[in-house]
Amino acid sequence: MQDKLYAAIDLGGTKIYAVLAENGGRILSSVRYDTQADEGPEAILEQMATSVREVLAQAGAGPDRLSAVGVCLAGFFDWQRRFLIQSPNIHGLEQFRVEERLSQKLRVPVLAENDANAAALGEALCGAAQGSQDVLYLTVSTGIGAGLVLGGQIYRGTRGFAGEAGHMVVKPDGFLCGCGRHGCLETVSSGTAIARMANEALQSGKAALLRELARQQGGMVSAATVFRAARDGDETAQEIISEAIYYLGIALVNLVNVLNPEIVVIGGGVSAAGEELFVPLEKAIQNYAVPPAAASVTLRQATLGVEAGVRGMLCLLAEAENGRDG
Amino acid sequence: MQDKLYAAIDLGGTKIYAVLAENGGRILSSVRYDTQADEGPEAILEQMATSVREVLAQAGAGPDRLSAVGVCLAGFFDWQRRFLIQSPNIHGLEQFRVEERLSQKLRVPVLAENDANAAALGEALCGAAQGSQDVLYLTVSTGIGAGLVLGGQIYRGTRGFAGEAGHMVVKPDGFLCGCGRHGCLETVSSGTAIARMANEALQSGKAALLRELARQQGGMVSAATVFRAARDGDETAQEIISEAIYYLGIALVNLVNVLNPEIVVIGGGVSAAGEELFVPLEKAIQNYAVPPAAASVTLRQATLGVEAGVRGMLCLLAEAENGRDG
Numbered sequence: 001m002q003d004k005l006y007a008a009i010d011l012g013g014t015k016i017y018a019v020l021a022e023n024g025g026r027i028l029s030s031v032r033y034d035t036q037a038d039e040g041p042e043a044i045l046e047q048m049a050t051s052v053r054e055v056l057a058q059a060g061a062g063p064d065r066l067s068a069v070g071v072c073l074a075g076f077f078d079w080q081r082r083f084l085i086q087s088p089n090i091h092g093l094e095q096f097r098v099e100e101r102l103s104q105k106l107r108v109p110v111l112a113e114n115d116a117n118a119a120a121l122g123e124a125l126c127g128a129a130q131g132s133q134d135v136l137y138l139t140v141s142t143g144i145g146a147g148l149v150l151g152g153q154i155y156r157g158t159r160g161f162a163g164e165a166g167h168m169v170v171k172p173d174g175f176l177c178g179c180g181r182h183g184c185l186e187t188v189s190s191g192t193a194i195a196r197m198a199n200e201a202l203q204s205g206k207a208a209l210l211r212e213l214a215r216q217q218g219g220m221v222s223a224a225t226v227f228r229a230a231r232d233g234d235e236t237a238q239e240i241i242s243e244a245i246y247y248l249g250i251a252l253v254n255l256v257n258v259l260n261p262e263i264v265v266i267g268g269g270v271s272a273a274g275e276e277l278f279v280p281l282e283k284a285i286q287n288y289a290v291p292p293a294a295a296s297v298t299l300r301q302a303t304l305g306v307e308a309g310v311r312g313m314l315c316l317l318a319e320a321e322n323g324r325d326g
Numbered sequence: 327m328q329d330k331l332y333a334a335i336d337l338g339g340t341k342i343y344a345v346l347a348e349n350g351g352r353i354l355s356s357v358r359y360d361t362q363a364d365e366g367p368e369a370i371l372e373q374m375a376t377s378v379r380e381v382l383a384q385a386g387a388g389p390d391r392l393s394a395v396g397v398c399l400a401g402f403f404d405w406q407r408r409f410l411i412q413s414p415n416i417h418g419l420e421q422f423r424v425e426e427r428l429s430q431k432l433r434v435p436v437l438a439e440n441d442a443n444a445a446a447l448g449e450a451l452c453g454a455a456q457g458s459q460d461v462l463y464l465t466v467s468t469g470i471g472a473g474l475v476l477g478g479q480i481y482r483g484t485r486g487f488a489g490e491a492g493h494m495v496v497k498p499d500g501f502l503c504g505c506g507r508h509g510c511l512e513t514v515s516s517g518t519a520i521a522r523m524a525n526e527a528l529q530s531g532k533a534a535l536l537r538e539l540a541r542q543q544g545g546m547v548s549a550a551t552v553f554r555a556a557r558d559g560d561e562t563a564q565e566i567i568s569e570a571i572y573y574l575g576i577a578l579v580n581l582v583n584v585l586n587p588e589i590v591v592i593g594g595g596v597s598a599a600g601e602e603l604f605v606p607l608e609k610a611i612q613n614y615a616v617p618p619a620a621a622s623v624t625l626r627q628a629t630l631g632v633e634a635g636v637r638g639m640l641c642l643l644a645e646a647e648n649g650r651d652g
Contacts, residue, residue: 076616076618078618085618086618132484133484134483134484146584148584150476150481151481155476155477156586157460157585157586157587157619158458158459158460158586158587158588158622158623159586159618159619159622160586161586161616161618161619161622162584162585162586162619163584163586164583164584164586164616164619165583165584167583167615167616168579168580168583168584169576169579169580169614172576179616181613181614250495250498253494253495254494254495254580255584257490257491257493257494258472258474258488258489258490258491258494258581258584259483259488260482260483260484260485260486260487260488260489260490261483261484262484287507288495288507289493290402290487290490290493290505292402292404292411292412292485292487293483293485293487293488293490296484296485296487297484
């Protein structure tokens, strides 16, 4: 008899990434599309189903070999009532029963999870935090989110909404956030915030080096551009990066004080900045967290990149399978 | 055969409170002393042992009926290595092996725990949060501490230092904290902070009503005095209370966003202010936490008072006993 196969999908606001894997976790095939984020739930469902058929076809495997599918997605997934309350990036997914609907299409069980939770579990079980029981995973990208693995398992909170670290208020008199509040961490430390502050500086005529880099990129300023300009000595870019890291440091200190994690893993696009991000964050934790908690935590860059979410989902599927067998 | 008996001790910086209870939790006797906080570990140990002998004598029970003792205490208790790293209130308890030492004196097993953790469990199992699985307990008193009960069990973090909510930085440019950092929650929202701000106001000649209340109390200003003056219309007192509650609200919002608790319980002396504290805090959570997390949380005043810690210890002892039996 041939081995069972599992598909895992990471449904993001811009990309949908799907993989097919063997029982042991070896990935056989993968696809990546742009998400049809504006075309409603039916289109999204069809896209997810297509991605699964595609990874099966790539691996030369018939649909009968597919045992289960895992989907992780951005948004408030109510893990008790099993539906997505709302997604910040994909419209029309309110009260969306993704498990039930995708299961009807693919005729296999479907398991859904918040994407930061899935990525946290992925990093905890087969990434940067392998072997750790209490893991805080932070993704710093367009937005900022967190996933908690406590005592070796995803901690979801009472309904599934734990980990909204991007909306920790760190600068009460700060910029207005998309969520309607002022001074959320996302408004000062996300990739979007860094780019926004850079654009403001350019409009006020500052940051010559940053301007030149932006010109070379056709006028586009991303967080990566700002990190590069800072590295090359642009003082305005350095100030912007410093401010972003300062508030991210405060949030991390607060999380370390409350959770006493064994390890903090930072992923997402902004984490690619490497030591320019990690050295000052490490310093913030060591200087500002309570000493015994600071002494027992390790800060590390994520290692799984875009695979973190699907890796986590494959682990959850294996767990669910063992639960059913046992 | 007579029932086994259990003693539980709450060792605080100012008071030591001990109870004797039956297996089912019924409290038979209790004592309360001033803690000999400056006389070193041997005196503290002897005081704890005396308190246990005293509750046994009060109940007319011989020492042979004592089955185990639980001790909860303020400070960093390393739950893996089983010793107290340090206590903020009682000097000389560095690297203190309280379980081993007290067990030698009393000839029964001794179990130790951080006091906020024990109080959180007490409130979760037989107080304000009865029936809830994910509980955030916050004590607002001289200092501010937190205990987390997640999935029905104490969450301690990797080494036992979780719950240091009093040292969440909420006002980075704020007052210097005893821990060496600026703007910790304790420096703006604890009873001590409220009294400090009131004294500063009095020295600058403000707050006539508060001054009169203070005079009636022989010059002493406590947080309770400030709440009373605010209630009676003293504007300076109202500003002080507002600022304290504002920052406590930010900390709560951040904790609700990260942990998605089912219930937040607030205890400690300052919680006695009742609705003057709870109404604005409830408003802060509803207005500033992410809506799905705000919608799924209940805020409640602690109900066990000074019994919370010993109640939690009695539950832990019963759990340990069942573990041994099973």
